[in-house]
Amino acid sequence: MKKTSLTGTSLVALFVFVLCALIGFWGCAIETGSDPDDTIPLAGPSSVQVTAADKALVLQWTKVAPAQGIVPVYEVYYSANSDSSKADKYGTVQSNDSNLVRTSIDGLTNGDIYYVWVKAVFVGLGASKLSPTTSGIPIPPPPTPGTLTITPGEEMIQINWDPVENAFTYEVYYRENAGGDAPPSDADMKTVSEAGAVVFGLTNGHSYTVWLKAVNTAGNSPAYSSGSGTPAAATSAPTTAPAIEKITVTPGDNKLALTWDQVVGVPRYTLYYGITNEFASAAALPETVPANAPTVSADITSLANDTKYYVWVQSWNSQSARDTSPKSGPVEGTPKAKDPIDFGNVKFELGKAAAEYIFAQDLPPSVFFPEGRPYTDRLTRVQETALGNLFTDGIAWYIRKNYPDENIDFVFLNGSYIDNVLPAGTVTVGGLMAIIQPDSRNRDKLYLLTLTGVQLKQFFDDVAAVVHTGRGGPHETGFFGMVSKEVNYTIQYPTAPDLPTTLPDGDSEAYYHGFIKPGTLKINGQDIVDTAVYRVCTTDYVLSGEFYTNLYTIHHDNPEADSRNLDIFPWRGVAAYIYDQGKITPYLDKRIIIEGGIPLPPPWIPGNLAKP
Numbered sequence: 001m002k003k004t005s006l007t008g009t010s011l012v013a014l015f016v017f018v019l020c021a022l023i024g025f026w027g028c029a030i031e032t033g034s035d036p037d038d039t040i041p042l043a044g045p046s047s048v049q050v051t052a053a054d055k056a057l058v059l060q061w062t063k064v065a066p067a068q069g070i071v072p073v074y075e076v077y078y079s080a081n082s083d084s085s086k087a088d089k090y091g092t093v094q095s096n097d098s099n100l101v102r103t104s105i106d107g108l109t110n111g112d113i114y115y116v117w118v119k120a121v122f123v124g125l126g127a128s129k130l131s132p133t134t135s136g137i138p139i140p141p142p143p144t145p146g147t148l149t150i151t152p153g154e155e156m157i158q159i160n161w162d163p164v165e166n167a168f169t170y171e172v173y174y175r176e177n178a179g180g181d182a183p184p185s186d187a188d189m190k191t192v193s194e195a196g197a198v199v200f201g202l203t204n205g206h207s208y209t210v211w212l213k214a215v216n217t218a219g220n221s222p223a224y225s226s227g228s229g230t231p232a233a234a235t236s237a238p239t240t241a242p243a244i245e246k247i248t249v250t251p252g253d254n255k256l257a258l259t260w261d262q263v264v265g266v267p268r269y270t271l272y273y274g275i276t277n278e279f280a281s282a283a284a285l286p287e288t289v290p291a292n293a294p295t296v297s298a299d300i301t302s303l304a305n306d307t308k309y310y311v312w313v314q315s316w317n318s319q320s321a322r323d324t325s326p327k328s329g330p331v332e333g334t335p336k337a338k339d340p341i342d343f344g345n346v347k348f349e350l351g352k353a354a355a356e357y358i359f360a361q362d363l364p365p366s367v368f369f370p371e372g373r374p375y376t377d378r379l380t381r382v383q384e385t386a387l388g389n390l391f392t393d394g395i396a397w398y399i400r401k402n403y404p405d406e407n408i409d410f411v412f413l414n415g416s417y418i419d420n421v422l423p424a425g426t427v428t429v430g431g432l433m434a435i436i437q438p439d440s441r442n443r444d445k446l447y448l449l450t451l452t453g454v455q456l457k458q459f460f461d462d463v464a465a466v467v468h469t470g471r472g473g474p475h476e477t478g479f480f481g482m483v484s485k486e487v488n489y490t491i492q493y494p495t496a497p498d499l500p501t502t503l504p505d506g507d508s509e510a511y512y513h514g515f516i517k518p519g520t521l522k523i524n525g526q527d528i529v530d531t532a533v534y535r536v537c538t539t540d541y542v543l544s545g546e547f548y549t550n551l552y553t554i555h556h557d558n559p560e561a562d563s564r565n566l567d568i569f570p571w572r573g574v575a576a577y578i579y580d581q582g583k584i585t586p587y588l589d590k591r592i593i594i595e596g597g598i599p600l601p602p603p604w605i606p607g608n609l610a611k612p
Contacts, residue, residue, distance in 0.1 A: 044128025141219030196293030346430025386586030388482030394577030416478025493597025
């Protein structure tokens with residue numbers, strides 16, 4: 001073996017390189033010899049978030065550390081061609097005090113795809129390579145949806161409308177005995193990605209008003225569509241079953257996933273299955289499947305792989321009976337184990353996203369930003385998001401499937417774990433990995449921890465006190481919580497003055513910290529019991545004590561407590577969930593409600609909490 005030795009210069013270079021690596025300053029450019037190419041490359045943005053706007057693309061990326069004391073500026077390039085050598089330079093962006101750098105490329109054509117690159121320029125040292133290719137399509141806000149068709153059912157109303165161009169999602173609001181062109185602040189809301197929705201849990205004989213608007217990252221539709229309906233108790237069984245040609249069966253590992261077209265006015269369905277095509281010998285799922293529009297979906301699990309099953313879908317209401325309610329003909333499916341996920345292949349397909357999981361959006365002006373905010377805000381740091389719900393619910397599914405004896409109660413992640421949008425369409429390993437905060441991608445691990453009810457309340461006091469600036473930017477907003485569907489709570493923030501009042505930074509701090517609204521913190525719909533124990537799935541990063549000091553103290557002062565590091569990257573659990581589901585759809589369910597403070601998109605509502 002050939003021996004080598006390090007010169008003094010090399011030793012210094014190696015020391016500085018290691019130091020830079022340890023503290024994360026990959027922007028250090030170090031000469032290691034006389035060869036001009038013998039340098040450690042200058043750092044540039046590792047990824048660029050692109051958000052569609054009207055005739056524009058809004059860009060933001062994580063700031064690069066100085067190199068040899070020189071703070072970089074950033075050059076932005078774009079092209080209608082994916083070849084970076086043909087890109088045009090759009091302009092230069094200065095660094096700022098935030099951890100994020102933001103800008104927009106204006107004057108673009110809506111509907112055309114544009115490719116974007118950014119590089120860091122260190123005056124006197126050189127420049128980084130271009131960032132990986134990112135693309136976006138400028139779009140206008142969606143138009144107002146047309147006339148709503150509202151069909152009452154038993155304890156439900158079904159709402160249908162024609163899809164509108166450029167709508168990522170639709171927000172459906174509903175309220176009993178209400179009226180007006182817009183929903184009141186206390187109206188209930190659900191989000192859907194397709195044109196159609198069913199609202200459940202309503203009172204028969206009571207009138208409900210429904211409002212609808214379309215949403216994308218460029219804005220909302222200019223007005224609401226509205227209508228009303230009155231649920232009524234069923235007097236007879238349904239008369240129509242789902243058409244067999246409209247039922248799709250997708251095999252999975254020990255399961256069959258079914259979708260079918262909603263039958264107008266039917267509130268629920270029962271699924272039957274067996275290994276023969278004789279309905280009389282089929283078993284029924286113990287729970288009925290709630291309706292949805294325009295399509296309904298359900299899984300039949302715990303099946304045997306490589307065995308053919310027959311399935312029937314039966315329309316159902318309070319007047320139904322097994323032998324008399326209409327049912328579809330049998331459809332067939334054979335469960336089959338999937339190949340393992342190849343995490344080494346960034347192009348490995350996990351599934352499909354029915355719509356974009358919005359990550360950033362322009363937020364309303366406030367006394368903190370009286371001129372408005374000309375760039376997008378990272379919503380996982382300020383409110384409940386479909387992205388946060390996907391990750392927490394996906395991890396909960398993964399733990400319960402692979403570690404059933406752990407009996408977790410819920411999952412908690414910090415909002416900054418997610419760092420980019422999940423576009424509609426094919427979801428790949430690389431695409432999912434790319435939306436994770438770079439420092440967390442291969443560092444954060446899942447951790448299981450047992451807490452008493454008292455300790456859990458202390459933890460959520462910290463969660464509510466996290467800084468909330470309404471901009472998803474600095475001041476530790478990355479610790480805003482994301483929780484799985486078992487958890488519900490409302491955070492109250494002190495109500496800021498109305499515009500045109502303005503608040504200097506020094507006067508605004510008191511408005512940033514929230515409180516759990518009394519009576520709203522629930523686990524599986526129940527109040528937390530002080531003496532009970534709860535099993536929480538989070539990450540070792542959350543437990544590190546960087547913000548949640550109560551949790552850190554509880555964990556480190558009780559080494560004998562029942563805890564476990566699973567040595568699993570959280571996003572890989574989400575990948576397994578998407579792979580199992582095949583198709584994922586954005587959803588909000590008001591598990592976290594923001595009240596007061598800085599105006600946000602729904603489900604934020606105005607508040608009246610006084611400044612402390």
